[in-house]
Amino acid sequence: MLKIYGASTFNATKVLFTAEELGLSFDYIHLDFAAGDHKSAEHLARHPLGKVPAIEHDGRYLFESASLCRYLANISSKKLYSADPYEAAQIDQMIDLTCHHAGRWLAVYFYQEVVMMKYYKKEADEKAIAEAKGFLDQQLPFLEKTLAANEYLCGKQLTIADTVAFPYFQACQSTSVALDSYPAIQSWIAKLSQRPSFKKALALMPQ
C-alpha cells in the first residue's frame, strides 16, 4: 500500500507526476498547511522536519521529493530510471543540477512573486529575484542546449530527471521568469504539460 502525503507545491507535484507516470496505485492525502496538518505529531513521524512530500509504503516512511521519485522508479522495475549505473548517474546528475541549481533559483521567483506577493500580499524581495536571475542566466543555457539536442533531459525517453525538474518550470509560468530566449525549454514545458499523467497529478491537488 502506497500513500503520498502532499500539499499544492512543486515538490509534491514531482512525486505525484512520477507516481502517475509509473502507473502506480496510491492514495493521495492532502495536508492542510493552514490547519498545521504538516506539523502534527502524526506527520512528524513521517517527515522529521514537518514538510511535504512524504510517503508511506508498506508501513514504512520516506521523505525528500527527488529521493521519493527515485524510490518509486526503483520499485517499478527501474521504469523512468536505469539499471545501468552510468545511465542512472546521468539521470541523478540532472536531478541534482535541477534541484540544487536551476530549480532552486526558479523556486526563489515562485516564493517571492507567488507566495509573498499573491498569497501574503507582501513586497517581493527584488534583491533575491535579481540574484536568482543572475544564476538562471548562467544555468538555463545549459538546459536549453540539452533540450535542443534531446527530446527529454536525459535523451529520447522521459525519465525521473524530467518528472523532478518539470514542476519547477510549470510553477514558474505564473512568475516573471523570462524563457523567450529558450525555445527548446519552452517546447519541453508545452509537451510535458500535455501528458495525461501530469494533468492527473495536478487534478489531485486543490490549486
Ligand SMILES: N[C@@H](CCC(=O)N[C@@H](CS)C(=O)NCC(=O)O)C(=O)O
Ligand atoms: N527538499 C525538500 C523540500 C521540502 C519542502 O520544503 N516542502 C515545503 C513545501 S514545497 C514544505 O513542506 N513547507 C512547509 C514548512 O516547511 O513548514 C523536498 O524536495 O522534498
